[in-house]
Amino acid sequence: MDWGSLLSYWPFVVGLLVTGVCSGIAAGLLGIGGGAIIVPALSTALSVLGYGSDVVQHVAVGTSLAIIIPTGIMSARAHQKRGALDMPTLKLWVPFIVIGTLIGGVAAAFLSGDVLRVVFAVMAFVIAANIVFGFQDKVMGHLHGSGLTHRISAFVVGFISALMGIGGGSLSVPTLVAFGAKMHAAVGTSAALGVAIAISGTVGYIVSGWGVAGVPPLSLGYINLPALVLVAVLAAIFAPLGATIAHRLDQKTLKYVFAGFLVFVGLNMLWKVVYG
Numbered sequence: 123m124d125w126g127s128l129l130s131y132w133p134f135v136v137g138l139l140v141t142g143v144c145s146g147i148a149a150g151l152l153g154i155g156g157g158a159i160i161v162p163a164l165s166t167a168l169s170v171l172g173y174g175s176d177v178v179q180h181v182a183v184g185t186s187l188a189i190i191i192p193t194g195i196m197s198a199r200a201h202q203k204r205g206a207l208d209m210p211t212l213k214l215w216v217p218f219i220v221i222g223t224l225i226g227g228v229a230a231a232f233l234s235g236d237v238l239r240v241v242f243a244v245m246a247f248v249i250a251a252n253i254v255f256g257f258q259d260k261v262m263g264h265l266h267g268s269g270l271t272h273r274i275s276a277f278v279v280g281f282i283s284a285l286m287g288i289g290g291g292s293l294s295v296p297t298l299v300a301f302g303a304k305m306h307a308a309v310g311t312s313a314a315l316g317v318a319i320a321i322s323g324t325v326g327y328i329v330s331g332w333g334v335a336g337v338p339p340l341s342l343g344y345i346n347l348p349a350l351v352l353v354a355v356l357a358a359i360f361a362p363l364g365a366t367i368a369h370r371l372d373q374k375t376l377k378y379v380f381a382g383f384l385v386f387v388g389l390n391m392l393w394k395v396v397y398g
Contacts, residue, residue, distance in 0.1 A: 135352065137166075138163075138164070138167065138352040139352060139353075139356060141353050142352060142353040142356025142360070143356050143357075145157075145160050145193065146360030146361040146363070147361070147364040147367070148383070150200055150201075150362055150364025150365035150367070151365070151367050151379070157189075157190055157287045158288055159387075160186040160190075160287070161186045161286070162182075162390050164185060164186065164349055164353075165179055165394070168181060168346075173337075173338060175236070176235040177336045177337055178235060179235030179238050180231070180330075180334075181337055181338060181341065181344050181345075182287060183238060183287030183327070184327030184331060184345050185287075185346045187284070187320050188345045188354075189349075189350055189354045190317075191320040191324065192355075193358055194313055194314070194317040196358045196359075196362060197313040198310070200361065200365035200366070201311075201313055204306075204310070204365070204369055206306050206309065206311070206369075207314055208298075208303060208307050208311045211311055212314055212315065214269065214272050214273070214276070215275075215315055216318045218273045218276035218277045219277065219279055219280035219318050219322075220280065221322075222277035222280025222281035222284070223280035223283060223284045224325065226280065226281040226284025226285050226323070227284040227323045227325065227326015227327050228326050228330050229281075229284075230284060230285055231331065239392070239394055240391075240392075241282070241285050242285075243389070243392045243395070244388070245282060245292075245293070246384040246391070249293065249296060249381075250381040250382075250384040253377050254377075254378070254381050271301075272301070276315075279293040283323065284319070284322075284323045284326060288319075289313070289315075289320055290315055290316050290319045291309070291315075294311070294312040295312045295380070298312065324345060328342055328344070328345055331343030331344030
């Protein structure tokens with residue numbers, strides 16, 4: 123490979139480094155794995171390098187889930203030190219969230235890149251609207267003591283998270299709040315749940331992407347290893363900073379920051395579907 127080819131990758135590398143910093147802060151601040159930043163940033167970077175649109179979205183989603191593993195661990199540890207992990211809920215959710223994520227990761231192989239983008243955008247808008255208007259509290263609030271409802275919710279969160287390439291915080295946080303959890307506890311617990319989602323989702327995308335043509339070099343299934351390393355290191359370093367910021371904000375402010383962030387990301391995904 124000549125120097126010109128190497129230099130052409132520098133914008134991609136710089137973009138990944140910035141993505142790592144931003145996703146790490148978002149992970150600690152909002153209890154998400156950072157996938158809502160990583161997926162659009164990585165898909166854009168790979169598109170610029172000339173990879174096909176369907177492969178790009180699948181690689182972005184799969185790699186995002188792999189990146190969330192260290193980010194989620196660092197974020198969960200930071201919240202645990204502040205007493206913001208609900209261990210009984212965590213133990214109840216994990217087995218079912220893992221099953222849902224594994225199934226979602228394998229199912230993604232049968233969906234086009236644009237379908238995954240639309241799923242991402244629609245869910246982002248629904249979640250943001252729920253945070254602002256609180257309709258989930260009215261629908262599910264009375265079911266907070268139901269173990270069956272918790273298990274079904276965990277499965278659905280895992281399945282959709284695998285299709286979106288996120289750590290599930292944008293789904294599990296409002297669900298846990300509807301079930302009666304305080305915002306800070308919901309954020310901390312969802313960060314730990316994101317680790318389970320990320321591990322099982324990564325396995326699903328390795329399996330579904332195994333042998334697929336057109337993926338970037340140094341990829342394991344749909345997981346691109348250079349992007350995984352570059353973003354994951356910085357994201358893991360900066361996740362505790364986001365957690366520190368989160369515990370300095372009141373719950374109302376944290377909710378609106380979360381909602382505005384999701385609307386922005388959803389609009390970005392729809393823009394890609396319409397304009398490519």
